[in-house]
Amino acid sequence: MSRAEQKERTRQAIINAAFSQLSAEKGFASLSLREVTREAGIAPTSFYRHFADMDELGLTLVDEAGLMLRQLMRQARLRIEKNGSVINTSVQTFMEFVADNSNVFRLLLRERSGTSAAFRAAVAREIQHFSAELAHYLRKQTECSAEQAQLQAEAMVTLVFHTGADALDAPKEQYAQLTRRTVLQLRWLAHGAASYGRKSQA
Amino acid sequence: MSRAEQKERTRQAIINAAFSQLSAEKGFASLSLREVTREAGIAPTSFYRHFADMDELGLTLVDEAGLMLRQLMRQARLRIEKNGSVINTSVQTFMEFVADNSNVFRLLLRERSGTSAAFRAAVAREIQHFSAELAHYLRKQTECSAEQAQLQAEAMVTLVFHTGADALDAPKEQYAQLTRRTVLQLRWLAHGAASYGRKSQA
DNA sequence: TAAATTAGCTTACAGTTGTAAGCTCAAAGT
DNA sequence: ACTTTGAGCTTACAACTGTAAGCTAATTTA
Structure with missing residues (x-):
């Protein structure tokens, strides 16, 4: 070797x-x-x-976690093409990710508000990629300004992440309900952004 | 003495x-x-x-933080009665709280996804109170089912908390923009919940 | 007034931590 | 074939941690 x-x-x-x-x-x-x-x-x-030190290892872990997130997105994309429903499929896929990689998700979740500015920045960057991809989909489906799509995507990611966090402490039997609630929240958001945006192009 | x-x-x-x-x-x-x-x-x-140990101290801190949150709500209530705009006033008030008590807010933010189940539960309880109060307002303003109001309130609190977290790492000059963006997200949510809910009483 | 309680102290100990100094020995380079 | 490199090792140390044991002195109670 x-x-x-x-x-x-x-x-x-x-x-x-x-x-x-x-x-x-x-x-x-x-x-x-x-x-x-x-x-x-x-x-x-x-x-x-x-x-060099534990911090360097930590940033490496965050990078690896980000990589997994991107793989997740790829997977979601495939499933959306077959399934059609963007919101439902996305949330479903994400929840599976959380269940199957809870340690990885926990790392992102915690270091997002952790004590190291470098970690927070690294996590924020990974999530940013995630939101940007989602924003891309939103623009294709519902036509709206890039800025609006981005803002909407960020809200959606925030809500989904929060649900993921809840899922970590919830029994698996509640996953379905958590998913259902989140899907509803996202639909409200999408619906509101579409109709509200039509009235006043902010 | x-x-x-x-x-x-x-x-x-x-x-x-x-x-x-x-x-x-x-x-x-x-x-x-x-x-x-x-x-x-x-x-x-x-x-x-x-x-008895540091954990007991920690739970005490979380309780105190929750107390401050409740005081915050009382203050927001007063300002809403004078001002009228629920969403705008609430977000504004919350952002001031974050700016003035960043350590307190950070505690809640971190322990919400921290390593102690007891802490997570304690924080979740405090936030739950917060959401419930907001849900109460939402029901008065826009008539909808209690369940819907609660779900909507939770989404709003999630978004506002997330913005608070962003604010901690942002220069004060960006507070106005962060607030504006969040208000827009909340309006979408409110608007969507109202019109979407009218179509299908989920 | 005498006895009991107790907040805070000092001392002490065992465990853990990060990391510096320097050795070994096998792979890579010349 | 000889030298250099470097991954991993052992030993060692100073700093810090939580907390046990037991004393002091002042307040409270009887």
């Missing part, structure tokens, strides 16, 4: 260890370098061969 | 010390008992005369 190959392998081991230690009870802030390296199977000080 | 009086005084000193150590860079989780007692002017172990 080549040297670079091995290095990349332990790097991934560190990342995986970090992700696996995140949970409902443990956020990134309370992760310790020693615990992570212990799980990754290396000595504490070897950590520095890969990351 | 009576004994109970003095005790209450240092209890408040602890609470104040804790609040003052919260900041953009430091969340409740990274508060240390020793630091808090140092600022409160007592010995570390004296802490236990007032709280």
Whole structure:
């Protein structure tokens, strides 16, 4: 095995260890370098061969999470093309993502309002991509100004994220209801933006 | 000074010390008992005369924050009666609260998705009160079912909270724009809920 | 007035943390 | 074949954490 190959392998081991230690009870802030390296199977000080400090690891995790979000969008896009209903399919897909990758979603959710400005900015950027894609769809479906579409998309993402957060603490039996409620909220928003915008082109 | 009086005084000193150590860079989780007692002017172990552990202190802080939220609502109510515009006045009032009590708002914002289930529940309860009051107003203004009003209120609170979070990282010059955008989102929501609900009484 | 209570103190300990210094030894470069 | 590089190791240290044990002194109660 080549040297670079091995290095990349332990790097991934560190990342995986970090992700696996995140949970409902443990956020990134309370992760310790020693615990992570212990799980990754290396000595504490070897950590520095890969990351300058825990913050650098954290930003890497956020990037990976953002990547997953983008994959999620791709998946949603496919399902929308088959299904047609943008709102319903999107929310459904997102809820599945939250259920299947709760640790990843929790990371984004927490660091969005966390104690590191760099983390907050990183998460905000990832969510921004997400909203921009949604805004693109909205413009295709309902014709309106780019600014309006963006504002509407941001509101929708905010509502969906919030529902995702609720889902983390709710039993699975409630997912359907949570989804239903959110879909209704989004429909109101879409409906209101369309008709209200027609009256006054703000 | 009576004994109970003095005790209450240092209890408040602890609470104040804790609040003052919260900041953009430091969340409740990274508060240390020793630091808090140092600022409160007592010995570390004296802490236990007032709280069983840091969690108990934290829940107290959340309660105090909820109290401030309720005061905020009362203030908003007064201003609405004079001003008339529910949405605009509410958002305005809320943004002032965030600006003037950013540490308090940050506490709620963070612990809402924090690592302690008890904290999350406590924050959720406070926000629930907030939404319920708003729902009450919505029912008076636009007639609709209680369930619809509640759902609409929750969406509005979610959007306003999110804007508050954005405001924490934004320069004050942007507050006006943030407010304007949010008001627009809320109007869409209100408008959509009214007209969409008329078509299909969900 | 004598006894009981208790807020706050001092001292102490065991555990954890991040990270500096320097070694080993296998892969990569020349 | 010889040298250089560098991933991972061991050891070590200073800083900090929460909290247990027990004392002091002042208020409260009997």
